[in-house]
Amino acid sequence: MQTKAQVPGLTEAELTRLMDTYGDLLTGMCSLILGEYHLAQDVAQETFVRAWKTGGFRGKNEKAWLIRVAINLCHDYHRSRWFRYVERHTPVEELDVPAQERDREIARLVQGLPCREKEAVILFYYNGLSAEEIARTLHITRSTVYRRLQRAQKQLKVELEGGNEA
Amino acid sequence: MKEQELKQTLERLAEPAGFSKESRQAVWQKVQEEQLLDDQQRRPVCFAPRKLTFALAMLMLLLTVTAVAASKLGILDFAKENGQPAPQELLVTDVQQYTYKLVSAGALPIGAAYHLDSSGSSLVSVTVEELLYHEGSLHAAMTVSPKLEGAMVLVNDMQFVDETTGKRYLRQGGNIRDLYHPGTMAFADNPEIDPQMSVKEYADAHGFGDVIHFGIDLFVEHSHCLVMADGSLQLLVQMEYNPYQRENYPDQIVNVMIPVEVALYDEQGKIPDDCEMLELELQGYFRIDSRTKRSLPEDAHDIVGYRGFVESVSVTKLSEDQVSLIIQLDQEKRNYHELQMSGPNVVVLDDAGNVLYEDRLYRDVNSMITLGDDRIQHNILIPAQGVPEDRITIRLENWRNSTVVYDEYTYTLN
Numbered sequence: 001m002q003t004k005a006q007v008p009g010l011t012e013a014e015l016t017r018l019m020d021t022y023g024d025l026l027t028g029m030c031s032l033i034l035g036e037y038h039l040a041q042d043v044a045q046e047t048f049v050r051a052w053k054t055g056g057f058r059g060k061n062e063k064a065w066l067i068r069v070a071i072n073l074c075h076d077y078h079r080s081r082w083f084r085y086v087e088r089h090t091p092v093e094e095l096d097v098p099a100q101e102r103d104r105e106i107a108r109l110v111q112g113l114p115c116r117e118k119e120a121v122i123l124f125y126y127n128g129l130s131a132e133e134i135a136r137t138l139h140i141t142r143s144t145v146y147r148r149l150q151r152a153q154k155q156l157k158v159e160l161e162g163g164n165e166a
Numbered sequence: 167m168k169e170q171e172l173k174q175t176l177e178r179l180a181e182p183a184g185f186s187k188e189s190r191q192a193v194w195q196k197v198q199e200e201q202l203l204d205d206q207q208r209r210p211v212c213f214a215p216r217k218l219t220f221a222l223a224m225l226m227l228l229l230t231v232t233a234v235a236a237s238k239l240g241i242l243d244f245a246k247e248n249g250q251p252a253p254q255e256l257l258v259t260d261v262q263q264y265t266y267k268l269v270s271a272g273a274l275p276i277g278a279a280y281h282l283d284s285s286g287s288s289l290v291s292v293t294v295e296e297l298l299y300h301e302g303s304l305h306a307a308m309t310v311s312p313k314l315e316g317a318m319v320l321v322n323d324m325q326f327v328d329e330t331t332g333k334r335y336l337r338q339g340g341n342i343r344d345l346y347h348p349g350t351m352a353f354a355d356n357p358e359i360d361p362q363m364s365v366k367e368y369a370d371a372h373g374f375g376d377v378i379h380f381g382i383d384l385f386v387e388h389s390h391c392l393v394m395a396d397g398s399l400q401l402l403v404q405m406e407y408n409p410y411q412r413e414n415y416p417d418q419i420v421n422v423m424i425p426v427e428v429a430l431y432d433e434q435g436k437i438p439d440d441c442e443m444l445e446l447e448l449q450g451y452f453r454i455d456s457r458t459k460r461s462l463p464e465d466a467h468d469i470v471g472y473r474g475f476v477e478s479v480s481v482t483k484l485s486e487d488q489v490s491l492i493i494q495l496d497q498e499k500r501n502y503h504e505l506q507m508s509g510p511n512v513v514v515l516d517d518a519g520n521v522l523y524e525d526r527l528y529r530d531v532n533s534m535i536t537l538g539d540d541r542i543q544h545n546i547l548i549p550a551q552g553v554p555e556d557r558i559t560i561r562l563e564n565w566r567n568s569t570v571v572y573d574e575y576t577y578t579l580n
Contacts (some may be wrong), residue, residue: 019193023185031183032176041189049196106167106175125169126176158167 010052019048022063025127026070032122033074033085035111045116056110067127071119073140117152124149513568515559522558 010018026047031040047070110118123129123137131149135142152158514522561574 007317015193015197016555019185019190023190027183027185027189028177028180032180040183041192044185045189045192045196047198048193052193052197053200095234103175103178106172107179110176121172122176125173126180156167158169158172 004106015048015052018062022066023048025063027124028072029067029127030074032110033071033119034127035114043070046073054124061136064133067123067129068137068139074119075115085144106156113152113155117148117155120145120148121152121156513561513563515561517557517559 025042027040029040030043031037034040035045047066050069051066094159107142110121113121119138120134124131129137131142131145134140134145138145513524516522559574559576559577561571563571
């Protein structure tokens with residue numbers, strides 16, 4: 001069901017373009033962060049609705065803006081005490097992914113990271129952002145990005161192949 | 167594991183989670199509903215023509231499940247079997263429409279009974295007045311009453327309980343935002359609430375300062391955070407006892423030191439997407455009611471400011487017109503947790519109390535300064551004639567409210 005998006009933020013064409021360009025990226029990122037497919041879809045939907053309502057990325061880096069909003073929405077879920085207790089129905093490791101034990105093991109390790117380290121790893125390795133871009137997106141310093149990545153790499157026992165700069 | 171392996175694995179794991187056609191349709195549906203709201207000039211929730219008293223203020227939420235899911239779940243049947251009015255009798259046309267998908271719908275058993283549960287909080291009671299199904303939407307009308315006098319209670323989650331299996335299902339996130347929306351809240355100490363009043367307006371009208379989001383993700387059941395008229399930060403927290411069923415907790419008193427996260431709401435009572443988040447530690451103890459396993463309301467903690475994070479400030483006169491200011495952070499707190507704090511104002515005064523310098527310590531409003539760094543150095547420039555010969559006072563203030571002084575140091579220049 002489509003409708004004319006006249007006010008206040010985006011046109012229908014602009015919203016369509018955003019969903020075409022970033023829909024999969026945001027959903028994948030949120031799925032990795034939240035470990036839940038349906039929540040990831042919800043967050044991605046809400047991100048685009050916010051984009052439509054505010055047009056908030058105009059004049060900024062739209063990709064960074066959308067990622068930032070999506071991560072904020074993921075934080076809303078993480079803040080919920082019930083998020084930790086409620087049985088979630090499709091954790092990442094049970095999604096329809098190639099049934100490789102190694103993938104499942106890595107998924108478990110990533111899901112086991114503290115929230116901020118996990119976000120840094122996902123933005124760096126999945127979204128392909130540089131430390132500088134992550135810093136700008138999350139509104140933190142670059143040294144903080146490095147520190148989070150280093151902690152995550154240590155916990156995941158990642159063998160570095162060329163430093164942290166993307 | 168090699169970096170390339172991690173990268174490729176993440177891509178494989180994320181691949182099935184592409185943005186679905188259903189999600190795309192849901193976006194258009196929400197956009198359409200938002201437009202409808204705009205067209206209706208965002209008419210507020212109103213269950214009765216008269217003004218509602220606090221105790222009876224109604225909170226209306228709308229949960230949407232897809233028609234397909236609904237037919238599978240038997241919600242329609244449940245409504246009919248339980249004597250709920252036929253859909254056409256429902257008066258929902260002048261109610262603001264909030265829509266949710268029931269995330270766990272696919273797992274709900276057919277024919278199960280549902281109710282909304284308040285989790286038995288001792289801070290707030292929630293009575294479900296009606297639970298109705300209409301055209302693919304589940305409508306819940308609730309009465310929310312606070313039990314803690316003077317508290318401003320923010321209801322922040324809602325869950326379904328399947329009475330047959332005892333299984334709980336949560337709808338989170340969106341509920342928080344919408345519950346803060348004008349007209350959808352019922353809280354505070356017994357005034358009449360104008361359904362059109364926003365959280366911000368309410369706080370202003372009742373002598374509170376700014377309304378702040380206050381999130382703690384461990385143990386906490388209810389909380390609120392307000393900037394009081396005198397500029398102090400007040401946190402009220404209600405803890406749930408031992409949710410992980412650990413065995414090494416004392417029976418009656420729980421000591422906690424936990425990170426908390428604070429952000430200012432915007433005028434609409436929402437947390438802005440690009441808001442500054444203040445993270446600090448909350449330390450205290452909570453007496454636990456042995457019967458309810460929840461902390462006592464009188465143990466809700468009032469913590470003013472966050473003094474003590476800065477261990478010391480040292481000043482070095484670099485030249486006739488430049489002074490270096492180095493902030494050393496509290497070692498213990500720094501080691502305990504990575505703390506972040508929005509940049510305070512720094513004010514430099516001479517012995518006579520004249521302000522020599524005043525500026526945001528960290529200029530980027532949106533940046534968060536990690537206090538976990540060993541040192542944060544800030545070079546400030548003072549005009550040559552302004553550099554005092556002997557002592558200066560450095561005061562760290564809340565960047566929004568100069569009456570809130572975090573720490574003050576007096577130093578003799580080298």
